[in-house]
Amino acid sequence: MFVDREKELKILEKEYNHKNFRFCIIYGRRRVGKTALIQKFLSKKKGIYFLATLENEHLLLEKFKNIVADYFADEFLRKVTIGSFEELFLYIVQKNQKVTIVIDEFQYLAKVNPAIASIFQTICDNYLKSSNIFLILCGSIISLMYRETLAYSSPLYGRRTSNIKLSPLQFIYIDKFFPKKTKRELIEIYSILGGIPKYLEIFVDFGDIFAAIESNILDRNAFLYNEPYFLLQDEINEPTTYFSILEVIAAGEHKIGNIAKRLQKPVHNFTTSLQKLIDLEIIVKEVPITETNPQKSKKGLYFIKDQFLRFWFAFVFPFKSYLEMGNKEYVIKKIKESFDQFVSKTYEELAIDFVKEHFSLIRCGRWWSKNEEIDLVGIGDDYYLFGECKWQKRKVCMDVYQKLVHKSALIEYPQKKYILFSKSGFTQELIDFARNNPERLFLVEILDFIRF
Numbered sequence: 001m002f003v004d005r006e007k008e009l010k011i012l013e014k015e016y017n018h019k020n021f022r023f024c025i026i027y028g029r030r031r032v033g034k035t036a037l038i039q040k041f042l043s044k045k046k047g048i049y050f051l052a053t054l055e056n057e058h059l060l061l062e063k064f065k066n067i068v069a070d071y072f073a074d075e076f077l078r079k080v081t082i083g084s085f086e087e088l089f090l091y092i093v094q095k096n097q098k099v100t101i102v103i104d105e106f107q108y109l110a111k112v113n114p115a116i117a118s119i120f121q122t123i124c125d126n127y128l129k130s131s132n133i134f135l136i137l138c139g140s141i142i143s144l145m146y147r148e149t150l151a152y153s154s155p156l157y158g159r160r161t162s163n164i165k166l167s168p169l170q171f172i173y174i175d176k177f178f179p180k181k182t183k184r185e186l187i188e189i190y191s192i193l194g195g196i197p198k199y200l201e202i203f204v205d206f207g208d209i210f211a212a213i214e215s216n217i218l219d220r221n222a223f224l225y226n227e228p229y230f231l232l233q234d235e236i237n238e239p240t241t242y243f244s245i246l247e248v249i250a251a252g253e254h255k256i257g258n259i260a261k262r263l264q265k266p267v268h269n270f271t272t273s274l275q276k277l278i279d280l281e282i283i284v285k286e287v288p289i290t291e292t293n294p295q296k297s298k299k300g301l302y303f304i305k306d307q308f309l310r311f312w313f314a315f316v317f318p319f320k321s322y323l324e325m326g327n328k329e330y331v332i333k334k335i336k337e338s339f340d341q342f343v344s345k346t347y348e349e350l351a352i353d354f355v356k357e358h359f360s361l362i363r364c365g366r367w368w369s370k371n372e373e374i375d376l377v378g379i380g381d382d383y384y385l386f387g388e389c390k391w392q393k394r395k396v397c398m399d400v401y402q403k404l405v406h407k408s409a410l411i412e413y414p415q416k417k418y419i420l421f422s423k424s425g426f427t428q429e430l431i432d433f434a435r436n437n438p439e440r441l442f443l444v445e446i447l448d449f450i451r452f
Helices: 006-016 034-042 057-072 075-079 085-094 106-112 116-128 142-150 171-176 183-193 197-203 209-218 227-232 239-250 256-263 271-279 307-315 317-324 328-358 398-408 428-436
Strands: 022-027 048-051 100-104 134-139 162-165 283-286 301-304 363-368 373-379 384-390 416-422 441-445
Touching: 006 022, 006 034, 006 134, 006 162, 022 034, 022 142, 034 100, 034 134, 048 057, 057 075, 057 085, 057 106, 085 116, 100 106, 106 116, 106 134, 106 142, 116 134, 116 142, 134 142, 171 183, 183 197, 183 209, 183 307, 183 328, 197 209, 209 328, 227 239, 227 307, 239 256, 239 271, 239 301, 239 307, 239 317, 271 283, 301 307, 307 317, 307 328, 317 328, 328 363, 328 373, 328 384, 328 416, 373 398, 384 398, 398 416, 398 428, 428 441
Parallel strands: 022 134, 022 162, 048 100, 100 134, 384 416, 416 441
Antiparallel strands: 283 301, 363 373, 373 384
16 A cells, blocks of 8 residues: 655656756665655656665676666667676666666665675766666665765765655554544554554554454564564664663663663663664654753653554563463563553654644653653743643543643743643543633643634
8 A cells, every 4th residue: 555655756756857867865764665655656657677685796787687678678688798787877878768767775786795886976977977867776774875875975975866765654644554443543553563554554454453463463473573673684783782772761761871770781882872773763862852952961861763663672572482482362461451551652752743733833842850751841932831641541630730730830931831632531620621721721632632
């Protein structure tokens, strides 16, 4: 199923419509939909598509040559020997045609031949620069793609005319996969899978979310059972350290000192690993939203950004011994016991996105001090907005609002507003209070304003 990506398709169409040489880099994590985007783009136009694999360079060149021969219906090309990528691109340029050339999983070419970026620099400068060819290089290993194509040190630096970093789908598009699900159910699914199209497609045919988890994640033969190993194996050299860090963060340790203490190692042993995980957008370092110099703040906390990895390191990796013995029932029981608490983190993130969309704010995020924390603080031009999110089975009552007001006193500002998010609604007392104070308190059930 192809969903959204309208912005990315417009970029590709704009590049394609140029009359001179264009060069686009597409990169992003595995399963995010890069190949599907390319397929959609090429669906109404001809193009040369080549998928690189980890094999001998001469075999790769031979396969690429045969694809080019098919495109131009040239049996002679199929029979002759082509000695280099430069020769093959020269052949294409001499055809003097408008051609889109896609090399998918380009990072594997770079692994096979470390000089491939320099080779493509030569191809761009000597052959393609004066052509009307549209070249697309696409890859999944983010660190390698950045180093080989985007970094200042890369021979290809300055040659691209556009680049697309493909991110997971936003929550607003998840209902395209599950049109009959309620918004509550969509949030639960999103908290497990995030916006990765391939993962979402796997859950489509399951009614009960725990049955879907058991069949598609906890089963030893399931597609997602060992997915993080495949996701991270090309990005990191020492999985033991990284997996241990992610497991500890998923278990609730967010301060670097506490992470180091749990792993019984000095703090300086983890700074490089944490930065690597941040660069890969697997974790994120947050500081209180009111910090004036976030880069130098010593209040940073680390959270797993990727929803599926957050779930996997909370409920799969720690229970591998049970799952390998086929004891899925025990793990499902553990998941059910803390599922609302797990989903609440994603609900807080969606609430922050909701507030950013509906209020005029300079910035918005979480806030904490040594003894207190507030789920959401939005900083406006002339007011602060304070929010609390409750993903629980009971209605939110007046006491929750009063506690939020009390905590907000820790941040001095003359004009304050409040917003409460609830999975299960609000007591009538709180609804009546909000109705009588429409400029002070806003109520949001799931992700919809309660209107008065």
